Amino acid sequence: MRDKTQLTRLETETVNAAKTRKPLYAARQKIFPKRASGNFRRFKWLVMTITLGIYYLTAWLHWDRGPFAPDQAVLLDLTNRRFYFFFIEIWPQEFFYVAGLLVMAGVGLFLITSAVGRAWCGYACPQTVWVDLFLVVERAIEGDRNARMKLDAGPWTARKLMLRVSKHAIWLVIGAATGGAWIFYFADAPTLVGELFTGTAAPVAYITIAVLTATTYTFGGLMREQVCTYMCPWPRIQAAMLDENSLTVTYNDWRGEPRSRHAKKVQASGQSVGDCVDCNACVAVCPMGIDIRDGQQLECITCALCIDACDGVMDKLGKERGLISYATLSDYNANMMLATAGGSSSINPSLVRTAVGTFSDQVAHFHIRKIFRPRTYVYMGLWSLIGLGLLYSLLTRDRLELNVLHDRNPQFVTLSDGSIRNGYSVKLLNMIPELRTIVVTMQGLEGADMVVDGDDIPAGRSFAIPVEPDRLKTLKVFVRQPADQIHAPAQTFKFRVEDKANFESNEYAATFNAPEAAK
């Protein structure tokens, strides 16, 4: 029997019902960040100067490598397939060093993030730095927040047109300079800059500049915070790097709430009141357009400008700085427990203070010790291990290499006196920008000698040959062994190369083939 009384009807609503369906696209709301001032703002100016300085000037540094190599300190020479970095020269087969550096950059990012949160996003990310630069231009031309908002809302006048055109023009110039600086890493900078302005540079140079101008202008000027919020995967990944001991920009609501615009009046009525006066200074300066008082959120790049803004207000009110501060989740939680009396009541800021108004001893403050914990030790260890490995490999790497290709068609040649000859393409890699005389020797294969095709070197078991600076030299070497010395169809022997000047050497194990019958 069915019992209809057992049926329960659930009170629920669909998330996106047909009746109330909204588009998935949300139009951007314009953000007009106010200029902030304070310690973090000064630090950001410094980081911006250094990073932009590195980007724009590195290509112009010189490094003398002698007459046989370019004298640009950092150069990615695609034509000759060389990468120069100060005292290091990298050949294509050594590109793993760059891969190693990228791995180090990754682990380094983990380390920084687990220690001080999204510091990369807030200070050093090119998106952040260039948006900052673009905002400097915007403020200089259109004024600070209120002036910009007024201008934006106002009708299109000649003045507005003039301001807007000049702003976008300067942005485009910055974009072009960004693309322009990029290409100097790929060719001799002084030469290229001349070619660039006389219109004789390679088309790829102009195309690169055009593309980077477009991306810089679009990302830095037009899209700004949307790049971080919608396009960038880092906010998602970095969030996973944070734990309860990571420093992040935090609104300390245990001392700020309940916020009030009329503190005195509320206090007079006997209600508790926090330090936050709800002045919205933190919101006005935020380049991401968020309210940090809503807590840690995906959009927050932790640029710390809200800390500067709030500290300024606290100073004026005569209260302690740090209503918004870098804090760890564990400290925050401890202080919240204190302020809510163990979570039993709503926030009562008086619980964290003593009778005379100072913070009680129980309030947790950040201690540098918290940065050193197993997680950061592991990242630090991993980072140094890879770094030391790369450094060791770099210091002990070969600058004289040898590759040997054994002729396979024919595998061997019988000569008129019955001896057997094998051909080899011997490739000598002189990986330093100096002319070197390399001695090539054979080891093993009794009775055999070698001759070099197209050279007047007499047959023997050793010869010396000059190899041009920073070049690969291919020699056709014929090795002969008399018939009566051959004892196997395939014998192994070694080619050895040595630079007598600095004793660098290398070896290659090769095979010598003979017909089955000859023994």
Added chain:
Amino acid sequence: MSDEHIDEVSGVSTTGHEWDGIRELNNPLPRWWVITFYVTIAWALVYTTAYPAWPMLTSATKGMLGYSSRKDVKNDLAAAEAAKGKYVAAIQAKSVSEILTDDALREFAVAAGAAAFKVNCTQCHGSGAQGSKGFPNLNDDDWLWGGSPDQIKQTITHGLRFASDPDTRLSEMPAFGDIITADQIAQVSAYVASLSGKVRDASLIQPGAKVFAENCVACHGDNAKGNREFGAPDLTDAIWLYGSGETAIAAQVRAPKQGVMPAWVGRLGEIKVKELAVYVHSLGGGE
């Protein structure tokens, strides 16, 4: 057509088209999409006018810019030829031995010769120039007609026993099957084989030497070292074009096989022949 009708479910106006009570919603395309669409049409018109595009009965429109992919290829080939011009001119002006003394020119000639070899010579001499029975191995140091750069060039230019070239290298070993007896053939074969290896019956060597002295020394020489004037092979070395051992030698004495190589200069021209000579000389046996 009635007044504007709004669909109750979606809240979207309809076009007025109705089939069996089902109305078509009026969801116009986004404006940017429509503009892009028209731009592509305009672009297509411009593009197909500028470039070859519209098919006609026997050909297609040529396009206003006069572009043609064949012309591109032609230009590329001309550019490649021009880039090679310096080397080609030098090869034309110099003899093969002179080319060998110039490293850059030699390298160019070896590369060009290797390509020409792959097309014209591998059919007989093999892709590694290793030859096979009846076709000489060009890697070794045994040369029937000489292994100097100019001798190699001479052989490639005029060929071997190539009837239609008056300057071709010519020699003919008689078929001794008609001249000497079968016993004498066995004896001389044993003698020749003994010069570079062991033989089955050593008693044949002595009479064989006599037969050799009477019949063979004119071309192969007193010491059987051969004579490059006639392309007579050295019979004392380890290299045998038609096989080693008494049986193979006897067959060659009785009714010799004689290889023919065409004269290549008419087909490839002087420059290619020189490049081929440099390449063959570079294989390791060049003198």
